[in-house]
Amino acid sequence: MNIELPKSRDHAYWQLWAMRALLVLGASHLLAGIVFFFAYNWDDLSPFAKFGLLQAGLVVSVVAALRLKIESPAGQALLIAASVFTGVLLAVIGQVYQTGADAYELFTAWSVLILPWVIASRSSAHWFLWIVVCLTAFSLYGGQVLLPLGVLADDQLGIAVGIAAIVFLGGYELAVHAGFDWLGDRWLRVTLALIGVGILFVPAMMFVFDWHGISQGIAAFVIVTAALGLVYSRLIPEFAIIAITTGFAAVVAMAIGARAVHEIIGFDDGTTSLITSLIVLVLWCAMLTAATVRLLNAMSARMTTGHSDD
């Protein structure tokens, strides 16, 4: 059995990738296990033991990070571990003392307490964790405070969270532009764009299909996708974000087509209208997919991203 592996593989890059992947996998499994352990709320473990274990873990992580140098991959992983320990510690305080605090307070406190470590670690993965904690805190605050008070409606909250993710993306770009090169990992940029557009996609679709949606949903989606398209095609060439925004926009356009066909011809006004509507919709969807291919082909040819995507 003669099998030849690809020879064009960049050995040094993949060696580094494998070491990073091994560290990330080890740390993530260990931390997930710790989160699972305290989520179980084991009765046989006294509150003193729970606090002791978590605080010991926290202290050991920070001290070890300082000893191993914070900028090293191991130091960064240890500071991320310290951040996770902090969140679990706050959750256990809630479990033991039954403080009655809302979940958003836990996440807000968590995001504030770990911020110094996030700044010190100079790690894009740590910043990503912090952004996820912040977005969760904001989303929970909306759900537990703003919605009951009637300040926001359901889909307005979705819009606000989606825009918040895009604001973080803007902050990321400004930081990279200001010279924070260590933050310049491409995956963080693409992931933030995916999260932001993905969240905004929901209220946009709710409006299109009239699931109690509001017009701000579609407006926010259009403005954000257009802005991302403009920025990442002209100012900061990033083809992956162009593909993401174009893909989501095409699906929303397909939904708008379905709604328009429903309003103009109708799917439930007899056999002829049903079949006519479906034929029109098929042509519309095929045309949009073709337009997507044409647009992405043109953009791909025009943009020089400077890296291999395939």
Add this chain to the structure above:
Amino acid sequence: MTDERLPWYVRLVVGVGAWITAVVLMFLGGAIVFVALEFESGGALALIGAAYLWAGLRIIRQQDRGIFANQLGLATAAAGAALVCGGMAAEAEEVWVGVPIAVAIAAVIFMVSTNRILQFLASALAAGFFVATLVVERTPYALDIVALATPVGLYLLLRPPERDITPAAIVLLLLFPLYSTFIAPDAYWVRDIQMGGWLARAIHMALFLWLVSLHWKQNANQGLNQGAIAFIVAALFVCLLLPPGGSAALLIMTFAYVTGSAPFATLGVVLQAQYIIRYYYSLEMSLLNKSFLLMAVGAILLVAWWLAERARRQGAIHE
């Protein structure tokens, strides 16, 4: 100009567009059969599907087709394949009937078309019918049965036959991780069914060793250092400890490493993250036991990382 030269994530976007169009086309086929012609028959649906498939393939095979015709042909053929399989399965009132038909249609599509998105959708359809059969029939040892697809997919990707069947190989490779992460955990409510998993673990261990041996055979000059041995031992332990869904994602990451494939690396990372999140809700063991298992796996991987890192530093000093 076609979509074949674009990066993988663009082909994904185009594939989603084609899939949505195909779904609408399937509704159209259903409307023609059930509403316009008033045939309450799966056979009629299959007939319409066959017409779709023929028309779609005909459009795709035209040399001077434009992008619009290409997308319409792709969606029509995909919808046709699904309607034929679904229609025949409905006519027979047995889901498994769709499996051989979907496989046969996929084979035809591979023979007459080079469109990779259509090939992928046709392969995924066959895989979908296969998994649906396992679920509907409540087949024991389903995990082990599905795991048999992994070595086939891996082999076809590493040693592609003369006729390019990469899309089918990708479907085969991804079938087990997707099944074990998204479908199998929800089947555990059927307590009287043995889902298996040990054969799947053994397959993953064997494949892992195979990939590593290929890698070292090709990079013989690097030797098998202490770090590499630690890595192999750790990976084997992880395959043994983790439920097979977790080790499947690790296997994909190993494949990405030895072949230098960024898409598979991304996919492996996403699948592993999904796996851990969904594992929290799985009912196969208590949260406490799951926590011990994950901590043990994490500790083993970290020790392997530490040994590998130490070996790398020592190697750098010697050089």
